[in-house]
Amino acid sequence: MSEPGALVLVIEDEPQMRRFLRTALGAHDYRVVEAETAREGLAAVTTQNPEVILLDLGLPDGDGIDLARRVREWSRVPIIVLSARGREGDKVAALDAGADDYLTKPFGVEELLARIRVGLRHAAQTGPEAASEIVTVGPLRIDQARREVTVDGRQVHLTPLEFRLLGLLARNAGRVMTHRQILREVWGPPYASQTHYLRVFMAQLRRKIEPDSARPRLLVTEPGVGYRMKDA
DSSP states (O other): OOOTTEEEEEEOHHHHHHHHHHHHHHHHTOEEEEEESSSHHHHHHHHHOSEEEEEOOOOOOHHHHHHHHHTTTTOOOOEEESSOOOOHHHHHHHHTTTEEEEEEEOOOOOHHHHHHHHHHHHHHHHOHHHHOOEETTTTTEETTTTTEEEETEEOOOOOOHHHHHHHHHHHTSSSEEEEHHHHHTOOOOOGGHHHHHHHHHHHHHHHHOSSTTTSSEEEETTTTTTEEEEEO
């Protein structure tokens, strides 16, 4: 089920893609506002107050990555990049600029709708700082107040850093997070480029919470980009 009436801003210069998105989103009760350029898109963000932005990177008057960065200076609206650029570097740059997710064209309607639902849920959250928050993702249950983690009812003992890493990914379940984003949040800005720390801790975490750490089902690798916890 979609969020009834949620307003989606589509910033896309290709008429066929805009028509496709307008039809697909309208069929699931989303309202759609369209912009063809970065300038029109930025104006629409300020005047239309969208609940989700679908953003193409190759706009005629600028790069979508720059637009995402400008929007992030003052707004937390979910941004989902839709682009034909499939290179890892483009994905990382867009996500580090503030995008919440990235879909490479062509993509399926159901996948797009799922990513929109994740974005709307994240926007509706009261915030990760709520110490009493209990996060549940499939068999995984994280009690922030008690700092307890269970998998299928079995208690799992984590180090403080492992707990922070798992909590960050769980609060953003369904959303891809880049190596740099995770390192900044968990270890701090000086460690933003130390990806070997992250690989070591992810391996440890998977051994503790995954039924088969060699074939992870909860903590999924986005090759060359980062990690995503599977959304419940």
